[in-house]
Every structure is written in structure tokens, then in C-alpha cells.
Amino acid sequence: MKNLQSKIIISDQFSTFLSLFGDIFFDRKSESVVVLCDQNTAHYCLPALxxxxxxxxxxxxxxxxxxGEEFKTLHQSQEMIQFLLQTxxxxxxVLINLGGGTVCDxxxxxxxxxxxxxxxxxxxxTLIAQADAAIGGKTGVNHLTIKNLIGTFHAPMAVGIFPQFLQTLPQQHWKSGLGELFKYAMIGADISLxxxxxxxxxxxxxxxxxxxxAVRFKTAIVDADPFEKGPxxxxxxxxxxxHAIESLALENNLGITHGEAVAAGVVAETYLSVEALDLNSSVLNKVSEFFxxxxxxxPELTEDPARLLQLMLHDKKNRSHDAIQPVLLSQNGEPRVNETVSQELITRSLVFLHELIQKRGG
Ligand SMILES: NC(=O)c1ccc[n+]([C@@H]2O[C@H](COP(=O)([O-])OP(=O)(O)OC[C@H]3O[C@@H](n4cnc5c(N)ncnc54)[C@H](O)[C@@H]3O)[C@@H](O)[C@H]2O)c1
Incomplete structure (x- = not known):
């Protein structure tokens, strides 16, 4: 079976970045290039490329x-395919994805x-894409508001990370990246809050x-288990x-970024870890404070635990349709997978999260 390894280039010097990235083309006999971007990356990033x-x-x-996330759809993919055909x-x-996680996925x-x-x-x-989404070979689109329901494993030949692209990122999407880094800090990457x-x-x-x-940490995990069988x-x-919060937001046209939803998920899943695996409650205090x-x-996004539970039952990470299996942190803070958590406990974690969000609002 194929692996999902890609050449990864990270440089904050534009000339180094350009020459390393240019060398990848030089190496292969590409006939043509199609660049996929969105309106914003066409404006801010395309001129460099x-x-x-x-x-x-x-x-x-x-x-x-x-x-935007609402365009990560099969319909948009078909339009892209039509464009490839026409050109x-x-x-x-070679297709070059120039953009955030939506464009890369x-x-x-x-x-x-x-x-x-x-x-x-x-x-x-974007910060999310540079630290996470662009590497690891998971691709996908949303369907009927279910996140990444349709997707494949297909690794890019290379990933070129140029952090200076982030200088034009709107504040909300910068924060979104902090949400995904928050996750990395909690699961063992050498990144502190x-x-x-x-x-x-x-x-x-x-x-x-x-x-x-973040890239080193993710790459090591993906290399060990490319197709998400375990680690x-x-x-x-x-x-x-x-993902349940994001799906609810898509259903109701309520704005939330992926990273903000993940940050909320980190709080709820830390709560679950304290209750189900005796993780020290001081970790939950630290996590809540950071959040x-x-x-x-x-608050509308967390006020209906029953609907969020329903959405969680669709999660691809569950092994059966009625068992919800979030990743948890063990007593010593290490992530544990394949732990089934009762729906009653998940409801309590959502109530905890909702109260925290209301506290922020008040
Ligand atoms: N495949 C994976 O492993 C993986 C991992 C994490 C997240 N994701 C996915 O990534 C998506 C979220 O990624 P995202 O937050 O990057 O979303 P995004 O691609 O929608 O980008 C967010 C916004 O920032 C704008 N933007 C992008 N780069 C910019 C720049 N340099 N300057 C100004 N504006 C810029 C975009 O046009 C968009 O409006 C979600 O769909 C999530 O599911 C995938």
C-alpha cells in the first residue's frame, strides 16, 4: 500500500522558498500547471507564485x-473538474493548491x-493549513453539512510553507489557526500554551x-499510521x-471557523477526559482559561446538546453508529483512542462548554 509522504519545505526567506519550490518543477516533466486559489489568495498570494x-x-x-468552508462541496469540485477538462x-x-484548508482539502x-x-x-x-491541513494526505469535501463526508487519502508531492503569507490573514482566521495549535499543545507536541x-x-x-x-509532530504520526488505523x-x-459544532453552524448559517470549533471541542473533550479517565482537573482549568x-x-452553537449528539453519531471516528468515541487524554495527559463515552457524559461536557461560553459572553 502507498504511503502518504510528501517533501516539505519551510522557509521564512522568500528567495530560499522560491528556489526550493521551483526546483520541484525542475525535477519533473510537468506539461502544464493549474493553480487552484480562492478570491482572497488570488489577491494576496498568487502574485508571488x-x-x-x-x-x-x-x-x-x-x-x-x-x-469559505461552505464552498468545500462536491458541486465546487465538479466545477473544478470541468475547468481541468476544458483547459x-x-x-x-500538476495542480497547485494555493490557499487555506478549504482549498487544500x-x-x-x-x-x-x-x-x-x-x-x-x-x-x-493560512495558519491552520500551514500547521496542519496541507500535510498528511487527507482530502475531502462536506456533504449535507456533514464535514468531510466524501474524501480520499492522496498525498501532495510537496508542501511549500512560507509563513509570511500569514501577514494578510484576517484576525478571525488567525485565531482559527490558534485553535488547531491548541490541540497540538494538548496531545504531546512540543508547543506550550x-x-x-x-x-x-x-x-x-x-x-x-x-x-x-506541528509539522514534525504530525508527519511522524502520519508516517507511522498513514490510513488512520490507530495512532x-x-x-x-x-x-x-x-465537527458537530461546525456542522450545526453550516446548517444554521452561523459563522464559526474550523479552529474555533476545534478549540471548543478541546474544552469538551478535556472535560470528558477528567470524568472518564481521571485526568487531573487542573488541566481542565488551564484549558478553560486558554479558551x-x-x-x-x-452561545447558540452549544445550547442544544441533543442536536450536537445526533451530529456526533455521524462521526467517521466511531466504530459503530451508536458509540461515540472522542479522543481522550489519559491520567498522564497522553491521548487515548477507541474509548467509548456515554451519551449522558457527553451531554454533561456540552453543558460545561455552554456555561463557559456564556461566561465569556457575560
Ligand atoms: N485535511 C486535513 O488534514 C485538515 C486538517 C485541519 C483542517 N482541515 C480543514 O481545513 C479547513 C479550514 O482551513 P482554513 O481555516 O485554512 O480555511 P479556508 O481555506 O477557508 O481559509 C479561511 C479564509 O482565509 C482566507 N485566506 C486564506 N489565506 C489567506 C491569506 N494569506 N491572506 C488573506 N486571506 C486568506 C480564505 O480566502 C478564507 O476566506 C476546514 O475545512 C477543515 O476541515 C483539514
Whole structure:
């Protein structure tokens, strides 16, 4: 079976980044390049990429998708596929995903199915995508408001991470990235909550270090378990509750970013860990404090535990339809997978989260 390894380049120097990234094209006989971006990355990030593509003398086309999670759909994928067809893309065409997790997930999915698979590169432009979404080879789109219901495993040939892209990221999406880093801090990456709190988009040195550590941590886990049979599941900490909140937001047109939802999920799943596995309650206090300091979530999203429970029952991480299995933290803080938690306890964790969110509002 194939693995999901990709060449990963991280540099906060633009010239180094350009030349390393350009060398990847130089290495292969690509016939043409299609760039997938959204309206924002077309504006802020595409001009930098144009330089390399022109320099290599490649034929290239650009597809600009609508920005935002609500466009991570099969319909948008079909439009992209139609564009590839119209522009004569072959199996030797390289797709470059220039954007956040939405662009990388959707573009990776299209690359995995178009003509049974074409090569692609990820050039992540959000904190979530640089620290997490662009690596590891999970692709996907949402369906009927269920997150990532349709997807594949298909690794990019390479991932080029240039932290300076983050300087134009809106505050809400910067915060979203902090949510995913919050998860990494809790599951054993060498990233402290203090280090996350101190990050600034324009202070690229510490930022590059934290992204490097998240990438190192994730890569080691993905290499050991590419298709999520066991250990890779730990990367889903915070996501059982987080995905349910995101799905509810999609259903009701309520705005929340992926990372904000994951941060809320980290709180609820830490609560579950205290109750189910005797994790020290001081961890929950620390986690709650960090959450209150950085995130502000609409209380409407957590006021109906029964609906959130229903959405959680769809989670791909469950082994059966009526058993909910969030990732938990054991007594010594290490992540544990395949632990079934009662619906009554999950309801209590959601009530705890809701009260915390109301506290933030008040
Ligand atoms: N495949 C994985 O392993 C994995 C892991 C984590 C998250 N994800 C997915 O990632 C998605 C969330 O990622 P995201 O937060 O990056 O979302 P996103 O791609 O929707 O980007 C968020 C917003 O930022 C804008 N933007 C992107 N780069 C910019 C820049 N440099 N300057 C200005 N604006 C910019 C985008 O246009 C968009 O409006 C979710 O769908 C989530 O499920 C996937």
C-alpha cells in the first residue's frame, strides 16, 4: 500500500522558498500547471507564485473558487473538474493548491479523482493549513453539512510553507489557526500554551518554529499510521465535538471557523477526559482559561446538546453508529483512542462548554 509522504519545505526567506519550490518543477516533466486559489489568495498570494511559474516557462491556468468552508462541496469540485477538462489537463498536469484548508482539502480531492489521480502541490496560506491541513494526505469535501463526508487519502508531492503569507490573514482566521495549535499543545507536541499566546503573524521566527514543530509532530504520526488505523486518530482530539459544532453552524448559517470549533471541542473533550479517565482537573482549568482568553463563540452553537449528539453519531471516528468515541487524554495527559463515552457524559461536557461560553459572553 502507498504511503502518504510528501517533501516539505519551510522557509521564512522568500528567495530560499522560491528556489526550493521551483526546483520541484525542475525535477519533473510537468506539461502544464493549474493553480487552484480562492478570491482572497488570488489577491494576496498568487502574485508571488506567478514569479516561479513564469520563470520555469510552464503553461498555466488559474481556477478561482469562492472563499469559505461552505464552498468545500462536491458541486465546487465538479466545477473544478470541468475547468481541468476544458483547459486540457492531463495526468502530467500538476495542480497547485494555493490557499487555506478549504482549498487544500478540495484541490487534493479533485487531484485524487481527476483521471484517477494527478500530482499536486500544497502551498498553504493560512495558519491552520500551514500547521496542519496541507500535510498528511487527507482530502475531502462536506456533504449535507456533514464535514468531510466524501474524501480520499492522496498525498501532495510537496508542501511549500512560507509563513509570511500569514501577514494578510484576517484576525478571525488567525485565531482559527490558534485553535488547531491548541490541540497540538494538548496531545504531546512540543508547543506550550504560552508560546501559542505569544505568536504574532509578523514575528516570523517564533511562528516558523511553532509551525515546524506541528509539522514534525504530525508527519511522524502520519508516517507511522498513514490510513488512520490507530495512532493517527490522536490528531482528531477536539474534533468529535468540534465537527458537530461546525456542522450545526453550516446548517444554521452561523459563522464559526474550523479552529474555533476545534478549540471548543478541546474544552469538551478535556472535560470528558477528567470524568472518564481521571485526568487531573487542573488541566481542565488551564484549558478553560486558554479558551476564554482567545476564543469567543456564539452561545447558540452549544445550547442544544441533543442536536450536537445526533451530529456526533455521524462521526467517521466511531466504530459503530451508536458509540461515540472522542479522543481522550489519559491520567498522564497522553491521548487515548477507541474509548467509548456515554451519551449522558457527553451531554454533561456540552453543558460545561455552554456555561463557559456564556461566561465569556457575560
Ligand atoms: N485535511 C486535513 O488534514 C485538515 C486538517 C485541519 C483542517 N482541515 C480543514 O481545513 C479547513 C479550514 O482551513 P482554513 O481555516 O485554512 O480555511 P479556508 O481555506 O477557508 O481559509 C479561511 C479564509 O482565509 C482566507 N485566506 C486564506 N489565506 C489567506 C491569506 N494569506 N491572506 C488573506 N486571506 C486568506 C480564505 O480566502 C478564507 O476566506 C476546514 O475545512 C477543515 O476541515 C483539514
Amino acid at each position: 506567478q514569479e516561479i511559474i513564469r520563470e520555469k516557462g510552464l503553461v498555466w491556468n488559474v481556477f478561482v473558487m469562492n472563499a 486540457g489537463a492531463t495526468r502530467n498536469t 478540495l484541490g487534493g480531492f479533485v487531484a485524487s479523482v481527476y483521471k484517477r489521480g494527478i500530482p499536486f502541490l500544497n502551498l498553504p496560506t 504560552q508560546a501559542i499566546s505569544a505568536l504574532q503573524p509578523n514575528n516570523t521566527q517564533p511562528l516558523t518554529g511553532v509551525i515546524q514543530e 493517527r486518530k490522536v490528531l482528531n482530539f477536539g474534533h468529535t465535538v468540534g 476564554l482568553q482567545h476564543f469567543s463563540i456564539q
